[in-house]
Amino acid sequence: METLEIGQIKITWLNGGVTYLDGGAMFGVVPKPLWSKRYPVNEKNQIELRTDPLLIQKDGINVLVEAGIGKGKLSEKQLRNYGVKEESKVEESLQTLGLTPEDIDYILMTHMHFDHACGLTKWNEEQELVSVFPHAKILTSSIEWNEMRHPNIRSKNTYWKENWEAIVHQVETFEKSFSLVAGIEMHHTGGHSDGHSIIVLKDQGEVLIHMADLMPTHAHKNPLWVLAYDDYPMTSIDRKSNWLEFGERQNAWYSFYHDAFYRAVKWNSTGEIIDEIKRQRTTSN
Template identity: 65%
Template sequence: MEKLKIGNLELVWLRGGVTHMDGGAMFGVVPKPLWEKRYPCNEKNQIELRSDPILIQHNGKNYLIESGMGNGKLTDKQKRNYGATEESKLEAWLEKYLLIPEDIDYVLMTHLHFDHACGLTKPEGDGSHSSVFPNAKIIASNVEWDEMRNPNIRSRNTYWKENWEAIESQVEPFENEWKHGPFTMIHTGGHSDGHSIIVIEDGGEMAIHMADLMPTHAHLNPLWVLAYDDYPMDSIFAKQKWINRGRERGAWFTFYHDAFYRAVKWDEQGEISDSVKRER
């Protein structure tokens, strides 16, 4: 298990599945000769992207950041299109901490695109879906929750009713910020209209979970934003703000998607000064 200490908190990366998405889409207008030096691709121009939730225990409560890809949610066509080669192993990894999904108290969702939200529900034999974390409060921005249930012509391919109908009663949306103990969720927009980041502070230390504003360590440059971003200028402004703030505080930046690093610190020259690498 890869772990990171933030004050007295321990962040533990679980295994939530993997996709291989088009590298050009993941780096937007950045030319391939530039991004390929920082993040390799396969012969199909796809880059490996994890979907690994982070487990944090605090004051007797169990928190997850994101939910993983789930199991049995993708069709064969979707698996091919998204390069999905591994489904979630979340339950088996929770067992290592003597936990089951029913023990999760909070699921903090930066946004509700399928690769973040598929793990919230599971298919039943009758074609319906049920909640994977039936005792959890599921936290997301109000803007994101609204669009999840009423997607537009662009977003309907990533906001699926299978991922929200079964957990509707568990969702607790917030407007601008949600504060709870060491966690602060902040609505940023950018990648989606309702996208949020998560700031974790304890014992004078800080971690910033930028989610899909900075899905990998190779996206440090504020101008390197995704073609998938609905509001790229909002992404750029939010990245500038929070990367600078994090550097000033000596913060860790944590990742859900990165196939090589779980968390990094950068120096003023943009070089990695400390890191937690993914075990491969």
């Protein structure tokens, strides 16, 4: 598992599964000859997208960012349609680190689309959906939590009751910004979803920005390269531009949940990668 330290904050990427989604949808109106130079595509026009939670550890607390694609939650049709080649192994990743799901104190949900939230619940032996992380407080924006429970005609395809009903008692919401502890912040942005948020880590003069689905991979750095899945693309462009400007001033790292090749990168002022944490890929993926 890859790691990165931001001052005294340690980040470890867990195995949350993988999907293969339509590359055109992931890059919106950007022509394929442009985006395919930056991110590989297969013969079905699909691109590999991880769903790997980040484990953040500071001052003895364990924080997850997102929850993975889950295990045993999707039907055969859903597995096929979403190109799921591997389901979550978050519990196994935690075990490797000497942790269990019960050791997770907080879960920061940038938004609650199925590919981020399926890993919050699981089927027990009685075929009831229960919380995977029973002791954790689950944090998301109030706008996101409202839409999760009351989706509209467009969003109902990605906000599923199976992912929230069993954890409703664990959820706490915020409005614009929230500081979990010193150096771990959430900021509402909108854009990808109306309630979408990003995460900013700061410690000992170092900064990391987790842009979530405003910048799902390193290939989405261009502010204009936004997803066809975005509910409010002009908001995505505006917020991404603002946070990229902030990050450039701070010499910030950028981390990823979906990128199959990079866990985190730093760019210089001309857009060149000057530091990187690459994902360790096996021969099978």
